[in-house]
Amino acid sequence: MTTRVADDRFGVALAARDAACSVAGVAGLDPGRVGEIATYRSGRKVAGVRVLSTDPPHVLLRLIVSYRGSLAPRLSQVRAAVLDSLSPGARVDLQVTDVQTP
Amino acid sequence: MAAETSTKAAPTKASTTTDLTISLLTTDRGVTSIDESVIAKIASLAAQEVDGVAQLGGTISGALSKVVGRIRGDEHQTAGVGVEVGERQAAVDLSLMVLYPASIHQVAQSVRENVISRIEEMTGLEVVEVNVAVTDLRFPGGEKEPVEPTPSRVQ
Numbered sequence: 001m002t003t004r005v006a007d008d009r010f011g012v013a014l015a016a017r018d019a020a021c022s023v024a025g026v027a028g029l030d031p032g033r034v035g036e037i038a039t040y041r042s043g044r045k046v047a048g049v050r051v052l053s054t055d056p057p058h059v060l061l062r063l064i065v066s067y068r069g070s071l072a073p074r075l076s077q078v079r080a081a082v083l084d085s086l087s088p089g090a091r092v093d094l095q096v097t098d099v100q101t102p
Numbered sequence: 103m104a105a106e107t108s109t110k111a112a113p114t115k116a117s118t119t120t121d122l123t124i125s126l127l128t129t130d131r132g133v134t135s136i137d138e139s140v141i142a143k144i145a146s147l148a149a150q151e152v153d154g155v156a157q158l159g160g161t162i163s164g165a166l167s168k169v170v171g172r173i174r175g176d177e178h179q180t181a182g183v184g185v186e187v188g189e190r191q192a193a194v195d196l197s198l199m200v201l202y203p204a205s206i207h208q209v210a211q212s213v214r215e216n217v218i219s220r221i222e223e224m225t226g227l228e229v230v231e232v233n234v235a236v237t238d239l240r241f242p243g244g245e246k247e248p249v250e251p252t253p254s255r256v257q
Contacts, residue, residue, distance in 0.1 A: 070226070097137045
């Protein structure tokens with residue numbers, strides 16, 4: 001497994017997003033109704049991820065999940081994948097906000 | 103409606119959530135929560151999977167939600183669905199229209215079973231009750247279908 005040590009907020013958000021979206025059954029990330037949940041860098045943003053702290057990393061991800069199957073194992077998988085992509089000692093908060101219509 | 107249920111997670115969640123959220127799992131590596139709207143949507147999808155269900159919602163709320171949905175551009179309607187979610191349990195209220203000539207009791211029972219199994223299998227919450235209110239009977243002929251827009255007379 002790859003361990004990327006990204007120190008800045010944007011790097012943390014990017015790593016977390018890529019890790020979460022690589023899990024099957026995650027349809028995407030939810031930026032909120034007006035796009036208020038995002039992490040920014042000049043000219044770019046990662047939607048649906050909020051970095052609460054970088055040392056140790058603490059991120060909040062808002063997930064859109066697909067309709068079929070049990071959520072619990074999928075969410076553990078997401079947490080494991082995101083933890084794996086961040087520095088050790090990270091915290092990952094997951095909030096399921098929507099279901100993708102089949 | 104149900105409110106915050108997690109005691110440990112409250113400080114971090116309060117600053118990040120905008121609507122009602124239930125927390126299912128608190129680990130030392132972070133919190134997992136599922137929004138109440140997610141439960142409502144699962145209930146809505148599960149009910150519509152049952153043959154014999156014409157549409158969710160009452161006659162008025164159905165018409166209203168169609169208009170509102172069109173304006174807001176969201177295809178997922180949770181009209182006709184009310185949920186109450188606690189720490190481990192959920193209760194669902196549904197109003198729906200049955201397609202003639204399906205047996206209303208059987209449709210209601212199938213809806214109840216499907217909603218319970220979908221919510222329980224997806225979220226792990228125990229569904230304590232599903233109340234089904236049948237608001238109307240719809241006919242396959244489509245007497246209440248929306249009127250087709252009249253084709254333009256000029257090309």
